[in-house]
Amino acid sequence: MTTTLDAAANWGRTRAMWPVLFGLACCAIEMMSTQASHYDMSRFGMELMRASPRQSDLMIVAGRVSRKMAPVVRRLYDQMPAPKWVIAMGDCASCGGVFNNYAILQGVDEIVPVDIYVAGCPPRPEQLMHGILMLHEKVQQETLTDWSTWPFLRKPEAAE
Amino acid sequence: MADPQAVASTIKEKFPEAVVEIVEFRGEVTVVVTPESLLDVARFCYETEGLEFNHMADLAAVDYWPEEPRFAVNYVLRSMTHRHLIRLKVYLPDAKPVVDSVTGIWAGANWPEREAWDMFGIKFEGHPNPRRILMPFDWTGHPQRKDYPQGYEEVQFSFNYDRVQAKKPHPEE
C-alpha cells in the first residue's frame, strides 16, 4: 500500500514542481529561454516561477555564486519547505566554471546539497530540460519516509 | 574637434610644475600630473573655455608592484561639446596612496572611486561615501593588488580527487 502511496505522492510532486525565481547570471537567461515559448517548460508543470521561496519546491541555481551572495543562497534554501530539490545549472554552479578565483564559490554544493548537476556554459535549454527530467526520475525513486520529519521513520542516509 | 596635443600643451602652460610628463601612444595623449595638483588641473579642464571636459569616461587604478611608484590612477576625460579625449594620470607611492576625490567636479566618479578603494586600497579624500562596494563589507584586503593571491582551488582530477574533496566545505542538510 505504501508503494502506491509513494507513487502517487511522487507523481504529484514531479508533475507540478514550482521553481523559485533564482537566476543569478548568464544561465538565468537560458533558464528564461527554457521558460519561454520555444522550449516550453510549462509542459512539465513549471511555468509558474514563484518569487517567494516559501511557496516553491525546486531551486535552480542558475549562474555564478559569489562569496557575497553565498549566505543569501543558503538562507533562501533554508526558507524553502521540504520536500525540496536543487539543480545546479551551468558550470559555475556545479564547479566554479571558468572562474577559479577568490570571488566565486567553487560549486554551489559547498553550501547547499545538490541533486542534479547540469553542465554547460550556459547549458542549452534542451540540456536543462534533460536535467529536469532526470530529476523527475530521481524523485520517482523516493519514498515517503525520505522527507518525513519524524526521525525514526527516516532511513539512514548514505553519505554523499 | 581640438587636437589632444594642443589640449595637453594648454594644460602644461597653465601648470608647468604640476605636469610631470606628456606621453603619446597610439594616438592617445596622457598628461601625468602630481597628486597634489590633481584637483586644480581637473577643475581647469572642467571649466576652461575651449577645454570643457564635462564627462568623465573612466576612472581606473593600476598596480605596478613591485615598481615604485606603485599605484596609478587614470582619469579619461571627454568633452561633449568639443569631442576630444584626454587622459590624466597620477602616480601614487605605496606608503601613501592618497589622492583628492573629483566627485565635486564630476559626480559620476562616486562609484568608480569606491571601486578603486575596494580593489586597490587607494584613499580618496573628500569622497562622500567611502565604503566597500563590490566585496562584502567585512572583507579584509584589497583583491586586485598584485600581492593578493588569485585564490585558486586546485583542479580536481581523479588522481587528487580525495585530497581536494577533503578540503572543500560540505553542507549538512
Added chain:
Amino acid sequence: MTLSPYQLTHATEIETDNETVEIALEQLRGLVSNDAFTGDTMLLNMGPQHPSTHGVLRLMLELDGEEIVHCLPDIGFLHTGIEKNMEAKTYEKALVMTDRLDYLNNLGNNLTYCMAIEKIAELDVPLRAQYVRVMLTELQRISSHLIWLGTHVLDLGATSLFLYTFREREHILDIFEACSGQRMMTNYFRPGGLWRDLPEGFEKMVRDFLAYMPGKIDDYERILTKNPIFIERTKNIGLIPVEKAINWNLTGPALRGSGVNFDIRKAYPYSGYDHFEFDIPLGSNGDVYDRYLIRMEEMRQSLRIAKQALDNLPDGPFRSDNRKYVPPPRSELGTSMEAVIHHFKLWTEGFKLPKGEVYVATESPKGELGVYLVSDGGTNPWRVHFRTPSFVNLQSLGWVSEGYMVSDLVGIIGSIDIVLGDCDR
C-alpha cells in the same frame, strides 16, 4: 561597534545576527535621513533575490509610506573578479572571459577587447571582418533590446510580451549558433578578425530575419506605444535633467533620452561604422517613456545597418595575416617552417604585445563600454579594466528615483537597463 571603513582589519568575528544588523544599520548613518533611525520612515530591503531587480541587485529603500525618500543600491553580489582573473591568462585565453561580463552583449564585449588588443599591436583588420563584426554586433544589440523589452514590460505588468520577445530572440540565437557554435558565449571575434569565415546559409538566415523583424517591432509598438496604462506608468517618471545626466557620466539611451546627441558609433567611429548610414534617436523629456521609444527606434536602425552590411559585404580574408598574432591556417603548416614556428609560439606561450596602455570605447546596447588595457610587454595583460555602462549608470538610481513610488522604481530600473554581470564584473 562602528566600523571605520579604512580599518576593516579588525572586523573579524561577527557572532550574532543582532550585531550584524547593528553594524549594517550604523553604516547607513549619513546615507539615509535621520527619520529612519527614529522610525518616521521605514527602511525596506529590496533584496538580492527579487523578480524585478533584473539580477542580484540589493536596494535599501527608505520609504515614507509609498514614496521613496532615499534609495541606496548595494551591488557586488555577482562580483566575479574577472579583471584579476584575466591577468593570470594569456590575451587570447582571457578573451573567453569577456563574454561573461555583460552576458546579453557577448559579441560587443569580444569586439571591444579585440579592438584594444588590435590598437596596441597595430593590427589591421580586413574589411570583410569589419563588416561582419558590425553586422553581428547590431544583431546582438537587437537581441539585448529584446530582452530589455521583455523584462521591462513584464515588470510593468504586460506579461505576454516577454514570450514574444524571446521567440524573436531565438532566431538571432540560431544565427549566432551557425557562426560560432554557441548561442550565447560566442567568442567569435578574435584579435585580427573573426575566428572563421561565415557558414553557408548565413546570408539566407539573416535576410529572412531582416524581412521578418520589422513587422514584429510594429506589433510591439502597436501594443505599447499608445497604450494608456503604459503611458500612465512611464510618462514623467524617472526624469533625468540634461546637466545632471552629463555630470553623472551617463551614457547610452539614458543620456540620449535627455536630448544629448552622443553615440560613440557616430562620434568616434570604429570598425567601419562610418561606411554606414543610420540615425541616432533622441528623446526630449528624459523620462522612462522616452527611453522606451529610443530603444525601439534603435532596433529599427540596427536592422538598417545590418542590411547595409550584408548588401555590401566584400570578399576577402576574414582575419589579419600578421603571423605574430594570428595563427596560420592548417594548410600552411605542411609547407612552411615559419608557419610551424609561429604556430608553436602562439600555442605554447601566446603572443606578446608591446608595452603601453590604451582605452578603447564602443557603444554597447546599454551605453559606453570601454576597455582600458595596460600591457607590460609580456604574454599576459598587466591590467584590464572594463568601464561598464551598467556600473556607471546605476549610481544615478539614487537620485533619479527620489520622490517616486515603489512601483515606479521598478519601471526606472528597467529603463536604465542594467545587467548585473556588467555592473559587478
